[in-house]
Amino acid sequence: MIETVFRTEGVPAAERFGYWRECMTRLLCPMDMNSDYDSTFRAETRLLQLGSLSIWPGDMQRPMRCRRTPKLIRQSDPENYHLSLPMNGSMAISQAGREAVHGANEMYVVDTSQPYECRVSGGPLRGVGLEVPKTLVPLPPHAVGRLLTRRMSAQEGMGAQLAGFLARLADDSGSYKPSDEQRLETILIDLFTATLAHYLDADDDLPPETHRRTLPLRIRTFIQHQLHDPALTPGAIAAAHNISTSYLHSLFRNQDLTxxxxxxxxxxxxxxxxxxxxxxxxxxxxxxxxxxxxxxxxxxxxxxxxxxxxxxxxxxxxxxxxxxxxxxxxxxxxxxxxx
CATH class of the missing domain: 1.10.10 (Arc Repressor Mutant, subunit A)
Incomplete structure (x- = not known):
């Protein structure tokens, strides 16, 4: 996994926000960015390149605003879905005629092909961003459009699995081998797609492969949440996921442990x-x-x-x-x- 770090520390005070704006515009997509705290602006992010996906753990210590306008979209469009996962602080976002403010553990998605505006109004902000090419998401664009700026919980259901996996990748990026990258990319795309499908109530639209690949992750998350229960058995796990016990055992067949x-x-x-x-x-x-x-x-x-x-x-x-x-x-x- 290729990792690059960008930070304003060490940049002359008068140039800090300009440096940050240049980095984000070049690496994400063209945006109008401004802040009332140019000389005291402080921010840091790490770019983790995982195949065709980009992961952005980072933090920001000063308020700022950014706008993606029709003119900038015509200038350059990576055609990505961008998911933001704030871990502390809050962000205000508007796109497709909708506005929302999201706090810690409230994920949301924007489409780089449509105008949007984002505001970090105060207090430190820490979080993780994920960029996924739209061509890799097997859901109709008009359906995903219904979710833009919508709040998605990072603490329950499929959202918790996506957020947990994303946070672990960000925290543990150095422990993976190059040979792991394709598998990690596939898992992350599947979790992203399954989370969107969950909020669309469109699970039937997902390819069978996505269902099959995300099922073991759902089962492991279920087990982690139920470890305190002495009645947690293979039979109980299988029943909770509407599968047979024999099929549950088959999912673990290629693992080191039963x-x-x-x-x-x-x-x-x-x-x-x-x-x-x-x-x-x-x-x-x-x-x-x-x-x-x-x-x-x-x-x-x-x-x-x-x-x-x-x-x-x-x-x-x-x-x-x-x-x-x-x-x-x-x-x-x-x-x-x-x-």
Whole structure:
């Protein structure tokens, strides 16, 4: 995955906003951009190029406005759908005769082929953007047009899966190999399309391949949300997704773990993280085990010891004994890089 970093830090104060405007216009699409805080404008973004997709994690510390006009569209149009996922702060957007203000975890989509205006009116803004060529989205353009500027939740349903996957890609970009890129691109396009289809109530319009590829992701998300439930079994998972248990097992056939083993691994991992959390040091081990679906403390202890080589209490003691007193992260100076 090719990564390039752009930031205003280090640019002379008088040139900061001009530099930012030039970067965004050249890399996204031509826009009129202005700010009342030219000399104190601060922003940073990373461009992650994933095949034909572009991912933009970034933050902005000052208000600004941008407009995409008919004249600029005629000048250049990448013909993309642009999804914005604010994680804090808010953005006002208007397109296709509709206006909306979106806050944290409220995604929205705009079409680069139509005029729009975006305003960041105050406070720091942090989020992730995604650009998808319209030719890769197997939904009628007139149908997608009904969703432009519409609020889509990043905390439930298909939107949560898309947002979670997008955020993990942004946070973890260095851990993927070049050979992973095509698979990641396919998954992201499928999740983007399935999210739009969900809000259009148009799931029947999706190609069978998209349904098939997104089903394992939906199942994993369901499992993560239900790990606390001791009754989480392959049968219950299959019933919740209207599939047979045998078909559920077939979806995991190419994975390293069976369905039951994957559930157990996820529960143990969550318990391990809680045991290593200094703020939860006084929480009894049996309560942490129960929090993640283990109803029998002895069975949890055996499973944990087998997985990590230490009993839960011994693991907690060792982790906290080895932890330094000052646990504040070390901050390194940021530099612009291309990888």
């Amino acid at each position: 369905v039951s083993a994957w559930i157990r691994h996820q529960r143990l991992e969550h318990a391990r993280r809680d045991l290593a959390d200094r703020t939860q040091y006084t929480v009894p081990v049996h309560r942490i085990a129960a929090r993640w679906g283990f109803t029998h403390h002895a069975a949890f202890t055996r499973a944990f010891t087998t997985a990590y080589g230490l009993a839960p209490r011994d693991y907690r003691h060792q982790v906290h004994a080895d932890s330094p007193t000052d646990t504040r992260p070390t901050t390194m100076p940021a530099t612009g890089i291309a990888m």
